[in-house]
Amino acid sequence: MYFKMMKRLNLLAGYLVVLCVLLSSCATASFSKYKGVGRVKRYDFYSAQLPDSFDGFRVAFASDFHYESRFTACRLPGMCQALRSLDADVLLLGGDYRGRNGGDVTQLFQALKTVETPCGTYAVMGNHERGQADSLARKAMQATGVHLLEHEVDTLWRGKEYILLCGIRNPFDLKRNGVSPTLALREEDFVLMLVHTPDYVEDVNVSHTDLALAGHTHGGQVSLFRRWTPAHFSKYGNRFLTGLKYNSAGIPVIITNGLGTSRKDVRLFTPSEVVLVVLHKKK
Template structure:
């Protein structure tokens, strides 16, 4: 099935709360099924960050279904978001391998005022971990592993927190957001949405995650036979909330694993626009 579509805007979501809304358009970029856009409104967003644009991509699994023939389309889709910052959510290398220098050199063409930040996924192990770290270092990607960085505009700022191996809760089960101030606007970047439910992530205002692939095959946009999350389909895709009410945006990602197929779960890049409420 082709991942190339005409660029026809369609509404695929409604305002889920008074503070958030999601829309998507079919993508004209080969290898990207859609560009999904969210608006997140919060009184904690500083005035100077009203309209701040976050591009988010995850689960490349390069080369899987997302291969060298589709890489150019992925880059162009990310460029088209006209983002202020690019965030990468992990799982960069496919099970059969993939040239990480090629992937990250291509992603480096997505120029944003605040650069590119990333976390690792569960596929970054052994040789893959080393290759990804090396490619990130060569291309200027800032890897956040249980670290927080400050994004400034004049005297105002928001905080970006990245989580190290969210599957190892014995080592990483204490969220770095606990040491942050409740009044600051904090974006958490984490590979799996389960982490946002497994741990106390207080002071987080928005979490961005991947890992689920939207199930790759889904029925009625709600159910999938795949089990990428221990919470079943609760955090399958889209804008969800953990038990604390913290919003989590979960992307379908770009690549595939296990089976090289997608059905009713288009590959996607995400654009998040922050608005002051």
């Protein structure tokens, strides 16, 4: 009896291993035509604050490259093709450019330079930009014309109308950066915030922000139904895991799964992605 039971348990374990492999293969498969990019995720965002001339303005957003982790050199062409396909008016980069085991960020930013937009490319730093990784990223940005925003606000113009783009410096250091630059802005202006972690929009008063874009969570890398994950990239658990969420004040934040991986080079039910946000004037 004992041996029969053990045989059945071993057989069941074998079936479970096969099932997990099959699920993993399906869950990490790319459903986009761009190698290395699991999907292109589109959001349509409506706001009465948006100037008329910015109706239809297209924002491309990519984050958490961790180059090279799972996101290797062979995936750079696919990323660039995906970003160019968005026909964006501006490209925003959300931080974490270099992998934990190193990576040529100059090569990464040279590739991103081929994604040309009318308003250029803007970036913030992530938590992995420390020491050498920080200095290498800054040097690569300067060489490729990327505008680094560190607790700064820039103006994007269309004719005589404009929107404001606010970039947050190290959102984990609230002692130094716990006052949002948006507090000095006008309520009637349309303000787009770029920040590495979505926690910042909950930790800090970000009044006058109309929409925030963030990364950092990787969608959990491994998740079930976009609600549960064993990894914890946020102090708020899975509240800001991925997708369109809102802080306690009702301010919307879009969180991307990003492109690379951290800790473990695996994704399960959390496809890598680039994001397109299309702004619309709310009538």
